Amino acid sequence: MRKHDQSTIDTVGGHEHHHVEKHSHAGYRQAAMDRPTVALVGNPNVGKSLVFNYLSGLYVDVSNYPGTTVELIKGSYKGYEIFDTPGVYGISSFTAEEAVTRDIVLESDLILNVVDAVHLERDLFLTQQLIDMGKKVVVVLNLMDEVRSIGLEIDTKLLASSLGVPVIETTATTKEGFDSIEGALQKARTGERSSTLHHRLHDMLKLTGSEAEALLILEGDESTAQRHGVAPGHERETLYIERRNRVNLIINAILSERNIRTRFATLAGRWAVNPWTGIPMLLLALYLIYLFVGKLVATDLVGFTENTIGHELWEPWIRGVIAQVITPGSALSTLLVGEFGVITLTITYLLFLLLPLVIAFYLSLALMEDSGYLPRLATLVDRSLNALGLNGAAIIPLILGFGCVTMATITTRLLGTEREKTIAAAILQFAIPCSAQLAVVAALLAGAGFAAMLIYSITIFIIFVAVGTILHRVLPGSATPLLIDLPPMRFPRLDNVARKTAYRSYYFMKEATPWFFAGALGVGLLQLTGLLTVWQDLLEPLTTRWLQLPREASTAFVMGMVRRDFGAAGLYHLSLSQYQIVVALVTITLFTPCIASFMVMMKERGWREAFTVWAGTWIVAFLVGGLLSQALL
Amino acid sequence: MITNPVALSKAAKGSRLVIVEVPEGRARAQLLRLGVTKGELIRCLERLPGGTVVILKHRQEIAIGVGLAAHILVVHAGAEQQERRS
Numbered sequence: 182m183r184k185h186d187q188s189t190i191d192t193v194g195g196h197e198h199h200h201v202e203k204h205s206h207a208g209y210r211q212a213a214m215d216r217p218t219v220a221l222v223g224n225p226n227v228g229k230s231l232v233f234n235y236l237s238g239l240y241v242d243v244s245n246y247p248g249t250t251v252e253l254i255k256g257s258y259k260g261y262e263i264f265d266t267p268g269v270y271g272i273s274s275f276t277a278e279e280a281v282t283r284d285i286v287l288e289s290d291l292i293l294n295v296v297d298a299v300h301l302e303r304d305l306f307l308t309q310q311l312i313d314m315g316k317k318v319v320v321v322l323n324l325m326d327e328v329r330s331i332g333l334e335i336d337t338k339l340l341a342s343s344l345g346v347p348v349i350e351t352t353a354t355t356k357e358g359f360d361s362i363e364g365a366l367q368k369a370r371t372g373e374r375s376s377t378l379h380h381r382l383h384d385m386l387k388l389t390g391s392e393a394e395a396l397l398i399l400e401g402d403e404s405t406a407q408r409h410g411v412a413p414g415h416e417r418e419t420l421y422i423e424r425r426n427r428v429n430l431i432i433n434a435i436l437s438e439r440n441i442r443t444r445f446a447t448l449a450g451r452w453a454v455n456p457w458t459g460i461p462m463l464l465l466a467l468y469l470i471y472l473f474v475g476k477l478v479a480t481d482l483v484g485f486t487e488n489t490i491g492h493e494l495w496e497p498w499i500r501g502v503i504a505q506v507i508t509p510g511s512a513l514s515t516l517l518v519g520e521f522g523v524i525t526l527t528i529t530y531l532l533f534l535l536l537p538l539v540i541a542f543y544l545s546l547a548l549m550e551d552s553g554y555l556p557r558l559a560t561l562v563d564r565s566l567n568a569l570g571l572n573g574a575a576i577i578p579l580i581l582g583f584g585c586v587t588m589a590t591i592t593t594r595l596l597g598t599e600r601e602k603t604i605a606a607a608i609l610q611f612a613i614p615c616s617a618q619l620a621v622v623a624a625l626l627a628g629a630g631f632a633a634m635l636i637y638s639i640t641i642f643i644i645f646v647a648v649g650t651i652l653h654r655v656l657p658g659s660a661t662p663l664l665i666d667l668p669p670m671r672f673p674r675l676d677n678v679a680r681k682t683a684y685r686s687y688y689f690m691k692e693a694t695p696w697f698f699a700g701a702l703g704v705g706l707l708q709l710t711g712l713l714t715v716w717q718d719l720l721e722p723l724t725t726r727w728l729q730l731p732r733e734a735s736t737a738f739v740m741g742m743v744r745r746d747f748g749a750a751g752l753y754h755l756s757l758s759q760y761q762i763v764v765a766l767v768t769i770t771l772f773t774p775c776i777a778s779f780m781v782m783m784k785e786r787g788w789r790e791a792f793t794v795w796a797g798t799w800i801v802a803f804l805v806g807g808l809l810s811q812a813l814l
Numbered sequence: 815m816i817t818n819p820v821a822l823s824k825a826a827k828g829s830r831l832v833i834v835e836v837p838e839g840r841a842r843a844q845l846l847r848l849g850v851t852k853g854e855l856i857r858c859l860e861r862l863p864g865g866t867v868v869i870l871k872h873r874q875e876i877a878i879g880v881g882l883a884a885h886i887l888v889v890h891a892g893a894e895q896q897e898r899r900s
Contacts, residue, residue, distance in 0.1 A: 270847045275840060302872050306847050421846040429849070450875070454860050454868050560877035564864030572879050573866070663866060663879030664844055 218262045219366065220285045222311065223295035224304050225268030226668045228323045228353035232295050233265040235359050259363055264289065270303070272310055272397065274404045277594060283402070286316065287393055291369045293362070295321045298328045298335060298350075301436060303666065305428045308344065312372035313424065315392030318346045319365045326352040327669075331444065336435040343431045345373035354674060375427060381416065396420075450670040453557035463558065470545045478541040479620045480627060483534055491529035499524055516705045527701045530750055531694060535617050539689050542584050542616040543682045551673035551681075555580070556665050563663045569649025570604045570656070571596070572663040578605050582613035585689055586745070587778035589613070590785055597661045604652045606786050610774045610794045611801060612645040617693075617746030622766050625752065629759040636763050640809060641770055644801065693744070696777055700743030707739065727807040729814045730765055731755055737769060744775040760813040768806030773798045817890055823865035823883035825858045830891035832856075837885035845886075848876055855891060 221236075223229040237256020254265040266285050267278035274280045286292060292311050296304040311318050320340075328335060341348040347365045351358035378396075385395035389409050397405040399414035400421075406413040452458035500509075500518045507514045518525045549555055555577060563573030575596055582589035586609050593605045614622060626634045653660070707713040713736060717724070720735040728734070733755055741748020748769045757765060773795055774782065782791040819834045833854050836842050845851060849871055860868040865880030878886070 270844065273843075275844065300874050302849055303847075303874050306849070417843060418846070421843060422851065425846060425849060425851060451859060454862070454877070456862060556877070560866060560868060561862070563866040563877070563879050564862060567864070567879070567881075572881075573877070660881065661879075662841065662881030662883070663877055664841055664882060665877050666848060667868065667875040667877055 216257075216260055216262050217290040218264065218288065219258075219291045219293050220264050220266055220282075220289035221293050221295065222266050222282060222286060222307070223268060224270055224297060224300070224307060227268070227295050227297040227300075227304065228351075229268060229295045230265065231353035232293070232321060232323070232351075232359070232362075233263065235353075235356060236263050236362070261291075261366065263293075269307065271307055272314065273400065273402050276597075280404065283397070283405075286311065286314070287391070287405075290317065291366060292316045292318045293321060293366065294318055295323050295353075298322045298324050299331065299333065299669065301335070301432055302428070305431065306424060309424050309428050310396075312344060312346065313374055313378055313420075314396050315371055315374075317369040317371055318344075319362075319369045320344065320346055320348040321362065322348055322350045323353050325350045325358070326355070332438060334437045336437075340431065340435045343373065343434065346370060375423060377423070378420070381420075385411075385414070446670040446672070450553065450557060450667065453554060453670070454560045454667075456561070459557070459561045463561065466549070466554070474538065474541045474545060474616075474620075475623050478537050479623050482537050483620065483624070486533040486537055487529060491533035495529060495533070496525045499528075512709055515709060516702065519705060519708075521701050521704045521708060523698055523701045523705065527697045530747070531690070531697050534620070534750070535693065535746065536686070536690060538616055538620040539584075540682060540686045543685045543689075544678065546580070546584055547678040547681045547685075548673050549580075551671075551678055553668045553670040556667050557670075559663070559665060560667065567660050568653070569608070569646065570653030570660050571601055571649065572660055574663060574665060575601060575605050578609065579613065582609045582615065583619060584616045586610065586613055586615045586774060587692070587781050588689075590778055590781045594785065598658070600656050600658045601661065603656065603786065603790060604649055606782060606790070607652055607794055607797075608645060608648050610778065610782060611648045611771060611798060612641055614641070614770045615745055615775075617744075618749050618770065621746055621749035621753070622770065625749070625762055625766060629762040633759045633763045636760075636809070636813070637766055637770075640763075640767050640805065644771060644805065692777060696744055696775070697747065700740060700747050703743065704736065704740055713739070723803055723807075727803065727810065728764055728768060729810045730757070730761055734765055737765070738772060741769050741772050742776065744777075745769070745772075747775075748772065758814075760810075764806050764810040764813065767809055768802050771798060771802035771805055773802075819887040819889050821884045822858070822867055822869070822878065822886040822888050823861070823880050825861065825867065825888055827858055827861050829858050830855065831858060831888040832891050833886060833888055835885075835887035837882070841882050848874065850876065850886075856888075 221229055221233050233254070233256065236258040256263045256265070264285050266282040269276075269279045269282045272279065272283050272286055274283060294308050294311055296308060308318070308320055322335070322337060322340070337348050337350055347368045347370075349358055349361045349365050351362075353359075381399060382392060382395050385398055386392060388411055389395045389398065394405050394409065398409065398411060399416045401413045401415060401417040403413045453462055496518075503514065503518050503524070507517070515522075517523055520526070549558075558580075559573035559576045561573070562576050566573055566575055575593075577595065578589045578592045581592055589609050590606050593602045593609070596602050596605055622637070626637060704713070707716065716739060717732050717735045720738065721732055724730050724735045725732050734752065737748050737751030737755075740751040749766065752762075752765050752769065755765075773779070779791060779795060782794065822831070822833075825831055833850065833852055833856065836845055836851055850856065850869070854871065857870040858867055859870050859875065862868075865883055866877065867880075867883045868875055868877050870876075
């Protein structure tokens with residue numbers, strides 16, 4: 182085993198959130214000093230993150246979905262500084278990820294290009310582009326185990342001589358071949374380019390001084406052209422076709438197929454996009470998730486952790502401890518261990534209610550991601566999402582929203598246009614309950630019966646469709662068509678799934694915890710100062726007449742502004758009839774997004790959009806809740 | 815027999831096709847990178863109601879929404895070969 186003790190991690194411009202800054206390359210270069218820098222570059226989902234983990238000894242999120250990593254992460258390996266980059270199909274600035282990768286590539290001394298050996302055809306386009314840029318490249322031919330198992334044969338030596346750069350074979354999941362990376366890095370060199378390209382680059386080279394930038398400008402990259410004060414070139418099409426043809430020639434020479442077996446996974450992948458088999462598969466997946474998250478964890482496990490451990494063991498014990506130090510009934514005691522006690526209620530909610538749910542949710546999500554199912558789901562729902570002004574790719578943020586709306590709002594930046602980002606973010610903020618809230622909702626609905634559950638689901642679904650449809654009609658423009666590659670279906674690696682779940686749950690809890698404490702403290706202070714009564718009086722007409730709920734329900738709305746699940750949890754101890762439960766839950770679900778997601782909304786979409794949505798949720802929540810109440814009660 | 819080009823969004827599931835036209839614009843560059851360009855042989859793996867298609871280019875599966883697939887023109891692979899002969 183190698184020692185990883187000298188490793189460092191730096192995430193430029195952001196931590197757990199996928200964060201992109203436009204010109205982040207200026208800062209990280211200085212940190213590198215004079216050690217050679219290596220950019221780890223590859224298509225999405227080729228095992229790049231596993232290579233990075235090995236080299237740096239650090240963990241980064243590994244996903245089987247194109248475009249889930251938009252982070253910029255640095256590590257060190259031997260004498261090199263290693264930069265991980267978002268997965269891209271080519272170097273340009275079509276997307277935020279490409280812009281990040283482009284900047285790192287331009288600044289790096291060496292390129293470690295990780296290639297999916299099963300999809301050479303797709304991946305070598307990027308490889309050839311990196312070579313065409315005049316960068317020193319090493320190609321890591323990954324997924325060799327899969328190549329062998331499906332009966333492909335690759336002439337690696339011929340590939341290396343055709344490309345003109347070192348090529349090493351690896352299987353990232355078992356680390357096979359990783360030990361030869363260091364040696365290969367020392368042999369990294371500029372590869373073979375077509376002679377015509379050399380001529381084309383000649384004139385532009387005088388202006389830029391760098392072959393890489395000259396090529397990008399010729400290929401019409403606006404931002405590189407702007408940096409050098411020249412007009413972007415018009416040769417993208419010609420250059421891309423030449424490169425494509427060159428890659429096809431190489432592939433024909435190096436690749437041979439023995440007897441390709443149709444694997445079960447390939448078949449499963451095909452079934453997932455066929456409506457007749459895909460919809461039952463989706464329903465089955467949802468049912469399994471419901472059984473696991475909704476029933477096993479939310480009901481049985483949380484029932485035990487929250488009631489038995491939280492309410493019966495933890496809370497009485499800590500009250501006893503605090504009572505020895507602080508007089509019971511005093512202001513401080515109320516704040517700490519009272520009805521909304523910072524220590525009692527918050528700890529119970531966080532550790533015994535939220536934590537099991539969050540872990541269960543992220544586990545399900547990781548399994549769906551790593552199996553390659555998500556992009557197929559995106560394909561299946563593509564046409565339906567067109568009606569909301571989105572394409573299938575938007576299913577990713579929407580599904581993530583069921584985990585955490587805040588996180589999902591950040592991933593909306595993966596969508597193609599501002600219009601799609603606006604629509605997806607609005608749907609998330611209005612109509613998607615996050616896992617924590619959903620758990621409390623599910624627990625309350627379970628007590629209210631099937632009819633209540635049905636009314637709740639249908640109402641939220643109608644709002645979901647309405648928000649999308651209305652924005653689609655109102656905003657100028659149209660939906661951009663779906664264009665994604667479908668990674669092969671494979672059985673998820675359980676250690677990867679476990680690590681990813683732990684990593685995400687940790688960051689979720691890290692982010693949620695301060696807000697919970699702040700929220701409990703805030704509500705506790707409101708209660709102490711009597712402001713809670715003022716607020717209840719203020720909302721009284723809305724709460725008791727229009728929504729026909731007990732006046733204490735308005736406390737839940739204050740809590741809901743802090744965190745959504747916190748709000749729903751505030752309804753827990755009220756005695757409500759089954760239809761009152763539906764009304765209260767619909768209102769709290771549609772009500773304002775939590776503080777954290779409002780902040781993210783401000784950052785991602787600007788204050789105007791954030792405030793419009795925030796104000797909109799007030800109106801929609803009380804309007805829909807009230808109408809429902811008038812109809813039901 | 816020479817068949818007229820049809821939109822990819824209307825191609826039959828399972829058919830082998832040759833691309834004869836790819837629309838201009840940003841999607842063109844992305845399709846080019848994936849190797850989906852004029853003259854290339856593809857197979858239509860799935861055509862969903864509404865026109866979203868899944869194509870197979872060698873071993874790579876690619877999903878294309880109807881808004882784009884409707885503007886990609888294809889002919890049947892057999893027909894194209896006959897066209898060349900005549």
